[in-house]
Structures are given as structure tokens and as C-alpha cells.
Amino acid sequence: MKKPLLFIALTAVFACKDKPKENKEEVQEEMTEVVEEKEPEWTTLFDGTSFDGWHMYNGGEVTEPWKLEDGAMVFYPMEERPEGANYNLVTDEEFTDFVLTLDWKIAEGGNSGFFWGVKEGEEYGQPYVTGPEIQVLDDERHPDAKNGEDRLAGSLYDIVPPSEKVVKPAGQWNSVELMINHKTNQGHVILNGTKIVEFPLEGPEWDKLIANSKFADWEDFAAFKTGKIGLQDHGNKVAFRNIMIKEL
Known part of the structure; x- marks a missing residue:
């Protein structure tokens, strides 16, 4: 039916x-x-209690002249420094595309910095041979501040100057964000909440920036998309804390 x-x-x-x-x-x-x-999720690179995840550049575990104080890693200048010794720090892991945040505090008259894209090896004596640097400086007292605006605190060292002067005086904490994104060919620096530096990571504009810098003839400078994060020993007291990274 x-x-x-x-x-x-x-x-x-x-x-x-x-x-x-x-x-x-x-x-x-x-x-x-x-x-x-x-x-993406944030990963703690330094939690203020140990040097886990870090080591001396081209060396072993972190020891003096770096110390842990009040949730920060602090570099103390040595009265008698062995000839040729450097105490730069680098992460155990390598990174490619990321947002890095940290706080830094420089002593009066001090100079330091932090790097990305760092490679280790016997052929590289210092992190800055391969890794571009974000400047950490006492702008008021250190003579490098008089060598050009691209040497001021927050600059992409000797390459791109800060667009504004927002750095806090020596002895005070500064908060910085570094973004490196090869997918979009963009990098930037935000210091104390203000974007002060923007730059490409490759191409004609980047090549021109490097050609006009002290790194023009450095074969392996900024040559590696993937590398370690580094903290500089420049012989002056400096402190870093709240180091976080988010991979993009």
C-alpha cells in the first residue's frame, strides 16, 4: 500500500x-x-630561580660572574678578567619565529644587549658574530650613545635607531618585546609599551640596512633564521628577568 x-x-x-x-x-x-x-603558548625561558635552559656561550653551565638575585639574573663585572674570556649566555634551545619579552636594568654608564639567531661554534668567538643585537645602554652616560642614534637603547644595534626615546634611566627596569617573524618578513621592538623599531628580515631593504652598517662584510652575520637567544657580557653590570617566549 x-x-x-x-x-x-x-x-x-x-x-x-x-x-x-x-x-x-x-x-x-x-x-x-x-x-x-x-x-601559540608562552614558554618561560627564565623563571627567576635557576639558570635552567641557559649555558655559557661556547661553554658549560652558568657560573659567576652571573648570579641570581631577587628573581633576576645579574652579571657582575670581574676585577681581574682572564684574557680573552667572555661570559655571554645563550639558550639551550633554538628559535625561528617568535615573540620574546623580558625586563632589563643597566647600571650607570653600562652597556649590554640581547641577541637572536645566534650560532655557537669554534669559528664564532662571540654571539654578535652571527646574532643581531637589541641594544641595552645607559644613554645618558655611556659614550656609545654619542656614536649615532642606532646605538641608543632599544635600537637594532648599528642598523635601525629607535623612533622615540622611551628608555628609563639607569638603575630602573625597562620592559621590551622583540618580534621576529620570517613568515611575514617582519621584526619589531616595543620598549616600555611603545613600538620604537621596525625592520624587515630579508630582501632589498634589509640588504641595504646591513650594507650601511658595521656588519656589511661580516659573512655569517644575521645569516641564520634559526638560532639561540643570547644575553651579552659587555663588562658592565646588567640584570635580566621575566624572560618569556612565544613561538609563532
């Missing part, structure tokens, strides 16, 4: 109403999973 047309129509309507609801829920679950997978 043939089923009534009304019964068939109602059955089809209810079936259609149920199916999209299930599909919508499934799609929402899948979208949530994708968002969760893509959302």
Missing part, C-alpha cells in the same frame, strides 16, 4: 532538521580544535 504523501513529507522535514543540527555541532567542535592547535 502507498504511504500518504503528507506522512512522507513530514518525515523528510524532521530528518532534515535533525541532520544539520548534528553537522553544525561537529563543525563547531572541529573549528574549536583547530583554534586551540594554532594558538
Whole structure:
């Protein structure tokens, strides 16, 4: 016997109403999973209690003249420094695309910095041979501040000067964000909440910047997209804390 047309129509309507609801829920679950997978997370590189995750550049575990004080790693100048010795620090891990945040405090008349894209090896005596540097400086007292605006605190050292002077005086904490993103060919520095430096990471504009810097003839300078984060021993007292990284 043939089923009534009304019964068939109602059955089809209810079936259609149920199916999209299930599909919508499934799609929402899948979208949530994708968002969760893509959302980058912050990783602590220095938690203020140990030097875990760091070592001396081209060397072993972190020792003096670096010390842990009040949640910070502090470099103390040595009265008698062995000839040729350097006490730069680098991370155990390497990074490519990331946002790095940290606080720094420089002593009066002090000079230091931090790097990215650092490589270790016997052929490299210092992190700055390979890694570009974000300047840490007492602008008021250190003579390097008079050697050009691209030597001021927060600059991409000897390459891009800060657009504004927002650095706090020596002895006070400064908060900085460094973004390096090769996917978008963008880098920037935010110092104390203000974006003061922007730069590409490759291409004609970057090549021109390097050609006009002291690094023009440095074969391996900024040559590595993937490298370590470094903290500089420049012979002056400096402190770093709250070091975090988010890979992009």
C-alpha cells in the first residue's frame, strides 16, 4: 500500500532538521580544535630561580660572574678578567619565529644587549658574530650613545635607531618585546609599551640596512633564521628577568 504523501513529507522535514543540527555541532567542535592547535603558548625561558635552559656561550653551565638575585639574573663585572674570556649566555634551545619579552636594568654608564639567531661554534668567538643585537645602554652616560642614534637603547644595534626615546634611566627596569617573524618578513621592538623599531628580515631593504652598517662584510652575520637567544657580557653590570617566549 502507498504511504500518504503528507506522512512522507513530514518525515523528510524532521530528518532534515535533525541532520544539520548534528553537522553544525561537529563543525563547531572541529573549528574549536583547530583554534586551540594554532594558538601559540608562552614558554618561560627564565623563571627567576635557576639558570635552567641557559649555558655559557661556547661553554658549560652558568657560573659567576652571573648570579641570581631577587628573581633576576645579574652579571657582575670581574676585577681581574682572564684574557680573552667572555661570559655571554645563550639558550639551550633554538628559535625561528617568535615573540620574546623580558625586563632589563643597566647600571650607570653600562652597556649590554640581547641577541637572536645566534650560532655557537669554534669559528664564532662571540654571539654578535652571527646574532643581531637589541641594544641595552645607559644613554645618558655611556659614550656609545654619542656614536649615532642606532646605538641608543632599544635600537637594532648599528642598523635601525629607535623612533622615540622611551628608555628609563639607569638603575630602573625597562620592559621590551622583540618580534621576529620570517613568515611575514617582519621584526619589531616595543620598549616600555611603545613600538620604537621596525625592520624587515630579508630582501632589498634589509640588504641595504646591513650594507650601511658595521656588519656589511661580516659573512655569517644575521645569516641564520634559526638560532639561540643570547644575553651579552659587555663588562658592565646588567640584570635580566621575566624572560618569556612565544613561538609563532
